[in-house]
Structures are given as structure tokens and as C-alpha cells.
Amino acid sequence: MRKLYFLSFLFSLFLSSCGAVINESISKNYSYLPIDAKIAILEVKHNVPVNAEKLGFISFGDSGFSTDCDYYSNLSKARKRAREIGANIVKINQVTEPSIVSSCYRMNISFYKYDGDVSQLPQISLQQN
Template sequence: MKQLFLVFISSTLLGCGASIKSNFDAQSKPLTIEDKVAFLDIHHKVPKTAKKLGESKFGDSGFSIDCDFNSNLVKARKLARQNGANIVKVTEKKTPDLWSSCYRMKIEYYYFDGNISEIPQYQLQIN
């Protein structure tokens, strides 16, 4: 009985994160932790010379926690760095509602060979 309880708790905890599906058509050299990554919300423009590397979809796995807007962006930044992208662009977002406690988002990843600090962007809220 104790083993069954441990299996249930383990599977519940592992299934609590947001569902993330990603697809990268191109990759660049991974970025370091020191490399800046810009967050562009829906209303922000991607620079014309930026190269699209991939996209992802953040959803709800059913018992999801830690899937608010900022948490999803932090996860997206990690994916971006792993694949050499320095711009995270939100293309679609659905706020939490009766059916889901998570932000559901579509994100595109870009590499921009320029100063990303000069791009108008979303400032990540740190608690």
C-alpha cells in the first residue's frame, strides 16, 4: 500500500508542470547564462533581420502548477538559450479561466544579430 501511495504521489508531482511542446527548425550555438534574451509580448515587433529558429506551445497538463505568465517565460528563456535564440516572442496567449489555471501560450524563438537591449520588450516580473 505504501508503494502504491509513493507511485501516486510521484506521478502527480511529475505531472504538475505545464505541458510544453517545441519544434526548432534551426539551431544556433547555445547561449550562456550571461547572454541576454529579450521577451516580446504580443504587441511588440520582432526586428526584420531576426531569424526564426523555432516555436513552442505551453499548455495545461491537467494538474499544472507554476504555469503563470512569468514562469512560462522563464521556461521559454531556458529553451531559447539551449537552441541559440535571443528573442522569445509571444504570439498568442490565453489567460487562466474556469477550465485552466495556467496561461496557455504560443511562442516563437528568434536569433537577432544586434543589440537586443534596444528592442522595446516586456520586463520580466521578479517576485
């Protein structure tokens, strides 16, 4: 019986360690944005408009056995989270590319609400999710 518990524990540990480590801090929420609402994704080199309100941040790390943590997967997850909190700007603050130490893109991202037209901002293009 002990062996069964131990194997169950190892299996659950293995399953939980396959996901990327995601940390977030959200200071303010607005209404959920509809799927057709435009969300701008700004690269590190792009500036956030001066009058945009910061709503929080999210960071993507690596647990050592992470999967589904490439550049565009992380951005897609960040855009989905932005939609949930009412943010229409996703600003990439820092990106660390995969290396020998980690197979994942590690990213720090901030969320902003902007009352202007986000389609006029320089941005990365992703497919709808």
C-alpha cells in the same frame, strides 16, 4: 502485491500530471548563449525585426493539475530554452489567461536569432535566471 503496484502507478501518475504541458519544435540550433547575453522578450503587440531568423517555437499548456505555470514562470522557461538553442529573441505570439477551465497561463512563443542589438527592441523585463 497488486495493490502496491496500483498505488505506485497512481502516485507516479499524480506526480507526472502536476507539470505544465510543454510542446516545442526547434528547426535550428546555434551555440548556447552565455548568462550575460541579452535576450529580448517581445509581447504580442511588438514586431520581430525583419531580418531575424526563426529557430522554432514552444507552447505551454495545462495538464489539469499543473503548477508553476504562471505568466512569468512560462517566460522564464522560454528564456532558458532560448539561451540553450542560441536564440536572443523570445516572441510571445498568443496568451490565454487562467480561467475556470485552467489555472495556468497558456502561451505560444517563437524563438528568433537576431544579429542586431536586442537591447534596442521594445520588450518585457525579467530578472536573470
